[in-house]
Amino acid sequence: MIDLHGRRGPSRGFLGSLGVRRTKIGSREKTPAYILAQNTCLKFVVGTFVLIGVIVLVLGTTIYKVERRSRVAEFETENEKILSRMEERSAHHRLIETHVNLKNALNGQVEDFNEVAEYMAHVENEINDFKSNMPADLQPTIEIFQERVLNLTHELVDGMSIRAKRATELFQHSESLTKTEIRRDQHEESEYHDFFLKQKGRSHKEITELEQKAVGYEGTADESKSEEGMERDRVKLVVEGVIQWYHQQFGDSDNPNPKYRGLMQAVKKNPSELKKRKKFAEKVEKTLMAEAVGKSIDRGELRAQSHAMIDDMEIMQWNEAEGINSRDIREIAKCYKKMIESGMVLLNAKAIENIEKRYRRNKDVYQAMDGIEALMAEGGIPHDIINKAYTRVRDKEHRCRYKKHSVKMLKGILKVGVSTAFKTLEHAQNMCSKMDKCGGVTSIGNGIQAYTLRSGLKLYDSKNNQTSWLKDCTKSINTEEQIVQAQAEAIAGF
Numbered sequence: 001m002i003d004l005h006g007r008r009g010p011s012r013g014f015l016g017s018l019g020v021r022r023t024k025i026g027s028r029e030k031t032p033a034y035i036l037a038q039n040t041c042l043k044f045v046v047g048t049f050v051l052i053g054v055i056v057l058v059l060g061t062t063i064y065k066v067e068r069r070s071r072v073a074e075f076e077t078e079n080e081k082i083l084s085r086m087e088e089r090s091a092h093h094r095l096i097e098t099h100v101n102l103k104n105a106l107n108g109q110v111e112d113f114n115e116v117a118e119y120m121a122h123v124e125n126e127i128n129d130f131k132s133n134m135p136a137d138l139q140p141t142i143e144i145f146q147e148r149v150l151n152l153t154h155e156l157v158d159g160m161s162i163r164a165k166r167a168t169e170l171f172q173h174s175e176s177l178t179k180t181e182i183r184r185d186q187h188e189e190s191e192y193h194d195f196f197l198k199q200k201g202r203s204h205k206e207i208t209e210l211e212q213k214a215v216g217y218e219g220t221a222d223e224s225k226s227e228e229g230m231e232r233d234r235v236k237l238v239v240e241g242v243i244q245w246y247h248q249q250f251g252d253s254d255n256p257n258p259k260y261r262g263l264m265q266a267v268k269k270n271p272s273e274l275k276k277r278k279k280f281a282e283k284v285e286k287t288l289m290a291e292a293v294g295k296s297i298d299r300g301e302l303r304a305q306s307h308a309m310i311d312d313m314e315i316m317q318w319n320e321a322e323g324i325n326s327r328d329i330r331e332i333a334k335c336y337k338k339m340i341e342s343g344m345v346l347l348n349a350k351a352i353e354n355i356e357k358r359y360r361r362n363k364d365v366y367q368a369m370d371g372i373e374a375l376m377a378e379g380g381i382p383h384d385i386i387n388k389a390y391t392r393v394r395d396k397e398h399r400c401r402y403k404k405h406s407v408k409m410l411k412g413i414l415k416v417g418v419s420t421a422f423k424t425l426e427h428a429q430n431m432c433s434k435m436d437k438c439g440g441v442t443s444i445g446n447g448i449q450a451y452t453l454r455s456g457l458k459l460y461d462s463k464n465n466q467t468s469w470l471k472d473c474t475k476s477i478n479t480e481e482q483i484v485q486a487q488a489e490a491i492a493g494f
Contacts, residue, residue, distance in 0.1 A: 078200065082214040085192050089366055090231050092185045096373055097390050099178045102170075103383045120153040165289075179377045186370050193367075204362035234393045236365045241389035242372050242381065243356050246345070253349040262317025263339070264346045274343045277312055278379070281340050284309065284333050302329060309336040316343065341382050348380035400433045402441065402469035409462040410442045410470070412455030421450040425469070428453060432471055440470040 127149065131142045196202040202210070211232075251257040256264050267274055284305050290297055306329045313321035318339040324331050345352070352375065359368035375381045413420055414435070421444065422428040428451035432438040439457040444450040445464030459468060 078196070078210060079214050081192070081195060082211055085188075086211070086214070086231070088185075088188060089235075092181065093231070093235060093369065095181060096178070096386075099174055100376075100383055100387045100390060102174055104387045120156075123153060124150060175377075182370075182373050182377050186374065189366065189370055204364055208363045232365060235369050237393045238386070238389040239359060239365050239368045239372065242385060243352075243359075245385055245389075246349075246352050250342075250345060250349065253353060256346070256349075259319065260342060260346060262319065263343055264349075266316045267343045267346050271347055274340065274347060277316075277336075278340050278344070280305075280308070280312075281333070281337050284329075284336070288330060288333060305329070306332055309333065312336070313339055318342075341379075344379045345381065348375055348378075351375060351380065400429075400471050400473040402429055402471055405459055405468045405470060407462050407465060408459040408468045409445075409464075409466045410440050410454035410456040410459065410468050412439075414438055414453040414455055416453065421452050423450060425451050427451075429469065429471075433473070438471060440468055442466055442468040 124146075127142075127146045131139065131146065134142055193207070196207050196210075197204075249257065250260055253264075287297060287302060287305065306326075309332050310321065310326060313336060316339060318335075320338065321335055324335050326332070351371070355368050355371040355375075358371075359365065372381060372386070376383060376386055414437070416431055416435075422431065425441065425443075428441045432441055432453050435453070437455055438453050440454050441451050442454050443466050444452065445462060445466035447465075454468070457470070459470065462468075
C-alpha cells in the first residue's frame, strides 16, 4: 500500500476489518471517499445469504419440532378422550343392562304374585264345589280343611304381596335414577361429539375410525378383539336387534304392518289420549293387586274398568281384543297393556326410524344406543325388547372364540355323522363349539373353500397353505358369575 499525503490508505477500525479502503477524489479539493473491493462485496453477499440460510434452517427445524410435538400432543389428547369416553360408555351400558334385568326380575315377581292369587281363588272355588257335593256329616271336617288351606294360601299371598309391592317401589326408584343417568350420558356424548366435530373438524366417519383404531377393534368375527372392541360389538348387537324387531313387528311409519294400521291411525289422531290410557292401565293394575291380597274393593268399579278397557280397545281398533274372555278382567288388562305398549311404539315410529337412519349413515352405534335408551325411558320401546336384545348378546358371548393362524394345521380329523368337511367356516365353528373333543377348525387348503374339525390342539406348519382356527372356550364372557359380578358393580355405581 502506497501512502501519499492526502492519498489513499487503509481504513482503520471497524471499516478496515471489513476490507474498506480510504481515499480522496476530486480535481483540486479532494473529497474523502471509501473503496469496497469487488471480492469483498461478493464475500459479504455470500456471507449474508449463508447467515439467512442458517437462520431459516434453524427456524424451520424448530417450527417442525413444535408442530410435530403439537400433533403428537393433539393425537394423545384425542386418544385419551376416546379411551376415557369408551370407559364411560362401558359403565353406562352395563348400568342400563342391569336396569333392564332388574325390571324383568321385578315384573316376574309381580306376575308370580298375580298367578298365585289366581291359583288361590281357583283352589277356593274347587273346595266350595267339592264341599257342596259332600254329605252333611262330612261338612264340618271339610270346613276345617278349607279354613286351614285358605289360611296357608293367604299367608303365602300376603308374603308375596309385600315382596311385589316392594318390587314395584324399587323399580319406580330405579326408573327415576335411570332417566337421570340417560340424560347425563346424553350430555356427555354431546360434548364428546362437539369436541371432535366442531373443535377438531372431524366427521362422524373419522370419529368412528379413530375409536376403532384407539381400542384395537379388528372388525372380523374370527380374529380376537380387545375388550373395548367386544363392548362395541355388544352395543351393536343390541341396536341392530331393536331395529330388526321394530321392522319385523311394525313395518315402518309409511307402510305399517296391516295388523297395526288401525291402531296407528287412532294414535296419530289423538296422541294425548294414549298417555291417559296408560295411566288408566296402571290404575287397573293397582286395583287387581289390591283384590289379589284380599283387600275390599268395589266390584262395580272393577266391572266399570273392565267395560272401559273393552270400549277403548274397540275405539283404538285393537284387533287382538277379539276373542278374549270379556268376564276375565285380568286377561282384558293384559291385552289392554299390550295395546298401550304397541301404541307407544307407533307413536315414536318416526323417532325409531331416525335413529336407524343416523346409525346407517354415521355407523355410530353409541349414538344410536343413546337414542334407544331415551325412548325406552319414556316408554317408546318396551323394556322386555331391550332385555331380549341383551339376552341375544349374552347368548352370543357364551360361544367359544377362535383365533386365526395362517399357514398352520391341526391334526386329527373328526367326523360329524358321515361328514368330515363343512362348506362354511361359521358352520364348522358352531359344530366344533358343541364338541368337547374338538380342538379347532382347519381349512382343506389349496384354495378349496371347505373346513374340517380337528381334535388336535398343537399347530403345525402347513404345506398346502391351510389356515387353522384354534378353539378357546376359557375366555367366554358373561358366565353366570361374571354377569352377577358386572351387575353388582353396576348397582354399586348406580
